[in-house]
Amino acid sequence: MDFGTHVWRNGEIIPMEEAKTSIINHALHYGSGVFEGIRCYQTERGTAVFKLKEHMERLHYSASVLEIPMPYSVEALCQANLDLLKKQNLASGYIRPVACFGEGKMGLNPAGADIDVFIAAWGWGKYLSDDPITVGTSPWIRIHPKSLQADAKINGHYVNSIMSSQWAHNNNYQEALLLDYNGNLAEGPGENLFIIKDGVMYTPQLGTILSGITRATVIELAEKELGIKTIETTLKPEDLVNADEAFFTGTAAEVTILKSIDGNQIGTQENKTSGQLKQLYADVVEGRIEKYDDWLSYV
Ligand code: PMP
Numbered sequence: 001m002d003f004g005t006h007v008w009r010n011g012e013i014i015p016m017e018e019a020k021t022s023i024i025n026h027a028l029h030y031g032s033g034v035f036e037g038i039r040c041y042q043t044e045r046g047t048a049v050f051k052l053k054e055h056m057e058r059l060h061y062s063a064s065v066l067e068i069p070m071p072y073s074v075e076a077l078c079q080a081n082l083d084l085l086k087k088q089n090l091a092s093g094y095i096r097p098v099a100c101f102g103e104g105k106m107g108l109n110p111a112g113a114d115i116d117v118f119i120a121a122w123g124w125g126k127y128l129s130d131d132p133i134t135v136g137t138s139p140w141i142r143i144h145p146k147s148l149q150a151d152a153k154i155n156g157h158y159v160n161s162i163m164s165s166q167w168a169h170n171n172n173y174q175e176a177l178l179l180d181y182n183g184n185l186a187e188g189p190g191e192n193l194f195i196i197k198d199g200v201m202y203t204p205q206l207g208t209i210l211s212g213i214t215r216a217t218v219i220e221l222a223e224k225e226l227g228i229k230t231i232e233t234t235l236k237p238e239d240l241v242n243a244d245e246a247f248f249t250g251t252a253a254e255v256t257i258l259k260s261i262d263g264n265q266i267g268t269q270e271n272k273t274s275g276q277l278k279q280l281y282a283d284v285v286e287g288r289i290e291k292y293d294d295w296l297s298y299v
Helices: 026-030 052-065 074-088 155-170 213-226 237-241 272-285 290-295
Strands: 006-009 012-015 033-035 038-043 046-050 093-101 115-122 133-137 175-179 185-187 192-197 200-204 230-233 245-250 254-261 296-298
Touching: 006 074, 012 074, 026 093, 033 052, 033 155, 038 296, 046 074, 052 074, 052 093, 052 213, 074 093, 074 115, 074 296, 133 155, 155 175, 185 192, 185 200, 185 237, 192 213, 192 237, 192 272, 200 213, 213 230, 213 245, 213 254, 213 272, 237 254, 245 272, 254 272, 272 290, 290 296
Parallel strands: 133 175, 133 254, 200 230
Antiparallel strands: 006 012, 006 115, 033 093, 038 046, 038 093, 046 296, 093 115, 175 185, 192 200, 192 245, 245 254
């Protein structure tokens, strides 16, 4: 993969080859960092970042959970993302800001370690598939909300997602689905889940999942554009098996429709509503619907 020529690090844009770190790095050893994943799209008015401020606010929130003293404001970080895209001349792709405890300290209390904040950006096409995907229920449950704070995007949490993704891959599924500690539907390794049954849309309530920015976008678009309200509630695995339609949402995954769960086809696979939402989302992020233009930050 080509990760571009430059990165933004601690206030300046530097060549990628200068962006090095010691092997004595707190986050490298313990996962003590927070991160975001953001997409930028080519629009008629140039490159635009989708919901940049929301992502930088969530980065700040995640940092506060892990007690990372964030040296840059939301506004400064938004500008840093845009500056990097300009420097990289990237028309569309993926942006990865990280804030972590870095060098200078070992031991589980990170206080005293250097704070390292950096942003990389590179071209990245479809994360999953444009066509409906096969999904398997992961034997690994989503992290327990009393072990870790599931709504913070903390690097170390992602071992749970990595192991689920490896399991899915090893079992010939395109993606995994994780249940929560009560056996209820939770989310994918990097995606929120929606199901549609008898014209009503449902999604797992917050608590054991990441509060996805795409999730919030799709809830709003479904209500405003299609007149469909979403019920945020506790959902059982049977609700997915018996759904008419199901889809994942995520910055990387965008709207990805589910074909089957554990080998059982979901609904008739006509996917009328999820297909409409997938198209709507693409139209919004690519700047084709003017009323949602304030969700885009133009480079
Ligand atoms: N859940 C998890 C565990 C994730 O990593 C992601 C990706 N950030 C999502 C859901 C979707 O969140 P978003 O729509 O904000 O990208």
